[in-house]
Amino acid sequence: MVDLEAAIGFVVAHGDAVDRARLSRLRTGASVPPELLDAAESGQAVGGGWPAVLDGEVASVDATCFRLSELDDLGALGRPAARHALDWLAAGQLADGGWDEHPSLAGFAPEWATPGDPEARFYLTADAGFWLTVAGLDARAAGPLDHRVGGAYAGVVQAAAQALAGRLAADGSWPSFLPAGWLAAAVLHRQQMYYESARIQAVLADRIPGMSPADVAWLAATLRRVEVGEEQWLLVSARRRLAETQRSDGGWDSDDGHQFDVHTTLRAIRACRPTAPEAPVSGAPFVVPRIVALPAAPAPRSAPDASSAHAPRSVPGASSAQVPLPAPEAPPVQAPPPAPDAPSAQAPLPAPDGSSGAVPDLRTGFVPGSPPALVADPTSLPVPAPASLAGHPVPPAPPVDHGVVAPSMSD
Template sequence: MADSPRRHRVCAGSVSAVVDLEAAIGFVVAHGDAVERARLSWLRNGTRVPAELLETAEVGQSPDGGWPATWGGEVASIDATCFRLVELDDLGALGRPAARRALDWLASRQQADGGWEEDASLAESAPEWARPGDPEAAFLVSANAAFWLTVAGLDARASGPLDHRVGGAYAGVVQAAAHSLAGRLRPDGSWPSFLAAGWLSAAVLHRQEMFQESARIQVVLAERMPKMSPGDVAWLAATLRRAGVDPQDWIMVRALRRLTETQRSDGGWESDDGHQFDVHATLAAIRAARPTPPA
């Protein structure tokens, strides 16, 4: 994909959103580390990432395929593994052995009800959104795992030759997860979990062609969007875009408009997890707002 223009406009009816991609790129170049700058290059034009940077991004993987939440940890975490897959996806590395092992590990951890939960041994150390034994955390962890297995099914490099089933190699796992998530939605489209579980679930259901269920969630997300943090909107928009939601779809247009409103003068967006993650949030915004490459 060619270098992005300074401003990218997305329109839907009378609504337009202009994200200053050039400023966002400049922020990542100025503040990102080597791996983050490599992620930027891949997102912009598919620049091949040096092997040593890929190995840096993959470091610390457990023998079973997941990544622990802490350096040197012995038990792999679903939440931490999904976060690492975000980085590897932005490096074009989902087809490498490390990511394949991680995806296989996620699939193997699915429970009989179609969901996921962190290992019980992580109860004392896991953050509240991933704490084992908490149904709200289990819903978010399930949506996150299902999303990345969905992404694997979208990407032939990650899942091998795609078959006719939605989800490819992980079709059965993702289908069971989608029905589990949909079955827990409330009548008004809200969900019994953290905010991020909404857009992750909407993306999974969209790819499973459960459009009515996905749309119900999207309506709730749109209602909450004016009060969402910049980092959350970037994550929402990047998630839906990765799942194939059209950039000119109404929910994407609203998200891009919100990103336009919250982009800082230095080109970046603020992360809820502290300024050390502002580059990560900005990369998510770039993924969401970048022009669609020509067919």
Template sequence: MDQADRPVAARVLTGRPRSRRALPTPATSADSPRRDHIRAGSVAAVVDIDAAVGFVVAHGDEVDRARLSHLRSGAPPPPELLDAAEVGQTPGGGWPATLGGDVASVDATCFRLSELDDLGALGRPAARRALDWLAARQLPDGGWEEDPALADVAPEWARPGDPEAGFHLTANAGFWLTVAGLDARAAGPLDHRVGGAYAGVVHAAAQSLVARLRPDGGWPSFLPAGWLGAAVLHRQEMFHEATRIQVRLADRVPELSPGDAAWLAATLRRVGIDEQDWLLVRARRRLAETQRSDGGWDSEDGHQFDVHTTLSAIRACR
């Protein structure tokens, strides 16, 4: 069954598969950041946001249109749509990797949090329970791994026992605990440190990531772990380490898919990196180069996911 033919609840639960490519050995040094001197606003103006909005309105379902409305104006979605977006949560707080599953997945829970973020729902009880569950799943070394029970069904970027997958999950979980922590009360009042109620958890995650970074700024994992990890380190004020990762990412921007370029830019913007940052300028340039005449962008995962990629691009260019 195509994604577009699924019921809303099933579609939101299963999410979108994301392609990740392992990072090869670098060909350039990461010691000297290269900055593009581009006039403020010059690249963002090339991305036709109005056309992108029109594409989502024309081809998206009710969840897509609600995400678009919140991204554009902050409009709250209908309560029944939020209930549908939260369907399938396990009693422990996480979401399973497959519809009807009973084993919660770190990767699936992070994906669901990204969907709920677009709906302005990170402060709702379901998201709070998910964040508590993620925090409780942290390993003693500060990292995360999937439940061994998921070994036969987990994608390569979430495979239990795989160090590369573990690094990616640590960056992903650390990112969502960073950005959503201030909306989650956990066991007590709000904590205004980075990560809010999960400040200690996020700090341990950052330390785990830094311990595995290479001297040249590379990381032993899949490509998206780079921008997720850079976002975590930036918010921890580990600016040197974050910048070294960003330099490595800049070399990859010209070959990024539209979905990856949008994911990179939206991730860094979500943690407060300025829109005229040199890496964000490059990512938006890549989006401008790859936007179709109908306003949408191609998804690596098939045209049924083009609306999702287009929403990511709109988020990246806000």
């Protein structure tokens, strides 16, 4: 079973002020000091989105979705900055219901956000559609309440769901990166397109044993955010995988380096925390620990590339939508009590050219690095099983046809 107390202790010991504020709100619903919210919103472009690079002027769909995920943890989706960003996302939807990055970003965009690339467009559509789905009511709370999914953005979200469903293969696989799967499944679930969502979830369930902790935490947190039932096998398997991979210090490994372990651990806490928040001790609001200085751009707050406003993503390089592995040998983990909400992928699998790819976490950012995983055709890709799982050797198994390769290309 996941040790939530140890995970909380890890964030307290290693996180900064914004991390601790996110933790406090996840645990007790405590309000976040305005100065921290201002720091988390810094760098927003005039149009409403956040740029792909520090001090940039062109907003990025990918970077904007990452900032919204951080503001969600801080309870700030109803503030003007988030409303402005959601309006910008909604206005940028294409005629086919999808999203694409601005052409001017083509020179340095990573594969998962390459302008004009079909795999990147599917991922960006799933990411933008997800945040418009879950944040619509928060963003429009000041006006007439619209109870439709997405609130004021209901029509935009519905078009996004149709665009995603239209590109699914018969077996539930999708022609894009691995994280696009759970983001798309969440969008479709909220649109009551349960059959399409369940097909994607079945593919993801096959992948759980080989996923990295960062990917499993992102997957589980995303689906819990749209109230997918905790009894679903996919989420049961995700919690088991997180229990197997939790370190002795309470944290989990990020796919992007240990400087992002706190971010991964916060996602795991969101994925496994009880439904009802703890009552704040004595009713006192969260007090932010003193720190030397607040970061200028908290998404992330220590990017490996000084020119980038984003963290690299670790998603399996060109991996198949299936990794036929046996069930983990660890004893079953008892699921924690249900929880409402939500918002990382890495199995060291071969890239389309046969090389081994380090995979980016698809959290946010235009940072040079290995491409995220494609849901590829296992008949054309050798898919090795992980060297070990929970400390036990895992024998290779024959592939199962679960993937679709979209044209070569490239939140």
